[in-house]
Amino acid sequence: MPSIRIDKISKSYAEVQALSEVSLSVEKGELFGLIGPDGAGKTTLIRIITTLLLPNSGTASILGFDSVTDYKKIRGIVGYMPAVFSLYADLSVQENLNFFAGVFGTSVEENYDLVKGVYHMLEPFKDRPAGRLSGGMKQKLALSCALIHRPKVLILDEPTTGVDAVSRKELWDLLHEIKGHGITIFVSTAYMDEANQCDRVALIQKGKILGVNTPNGFAQSFPFKLFEVKSDDIWRKLSDIRSLPTCETAYMFGDSLHFASNSANETHESVRNLLKGIGADNIETVREIQAGIEDYFIQQLSENEIKV
DSSP: OOSEEEEEEEEEETTEEEEEEEEEEEOTTOEEEEEOOTTSSHHHHHHHHTTSSOOSEEEEEETTEETTTTHHHHHHHEEEEOSSOOSOTTSBHHHHHHHHHHHTTOOTTTTHHHHHHHHHHHGGGTTSBGGGSOHHHHHHHHHHHHHTTOOSEEEEESTTTTOOHHHHHHHHHHHHHHHTTTOEEEEEESOGGGGGGSSEEEEEETTEEEEEEOHHHHHHTOOSEEEEEEETTGGGGHHHHHTSTTEEEEEEETTEEEEEESOTTOOHHHHHHHHHHTTOOOEEEEEEEOOOHHHHHHHHHHHTTOOO
16 A cells, blocks of 8 residues: 555646646655646645645545545644744744644654654754744754654655755755655655655646656656757757757756757767757857756656646
């Protein structure tokens, strides 16, 4: 039995289709990522899984318990950390921890081995009101409160949004430590680079799952040759590049351009010649590269004609 099973879940708000027949499963002990941009449907799906929202159709279950009929049982075995900080801002760090421990009939001491990685970071601020913590410390407090009852499944909705780079790394390190206790973790994020932190990943956009795979599996399944092009003014030629006969997709990627070729015989020299043919002469480098998960995501958007 998987920890989480989602079968053809659909949800709409008036005329907006938030989810469209979403299906996936998360195995026990897995760190599973749900990755997609804002508005993709991540929060809606998580609220359905955590019994806070009813689907229009389809079913979701956690450890065999249905999210609609067994919601009370699910709430006892799940730790949930919403995207928006929702603890008591006027209570201190320690008071928040004690309150949530009391709700579940436990204590910080009883589950200290599970929360110690987070707790020692919070201890210097234990008397500070939660509302006066930094963004990163608020997330760590929320994580501690979600773990205080030793849940079997931990569900986090965009825990690193708006958090500095150091706190992001600390949070992922903590999640890997928590996973070591046998807890299944389901985490959503808009950051593609965080996919590599997960065992498996589901890509979601416009309420549809574009693929489920390991991060390396996504990279290996990219169906075209991919080239990185660097030039001071390459972006000026982007529309011309997209009209080239061997160009499947082309898009800006940081300070470079990624050119996906539908020709198995394409080389860095032939790409350079194609670019010269449309007047892009000031080319610094052209090199073949391994696709990443973001390249796969963009290719799927293009293939399914889904616009971000």
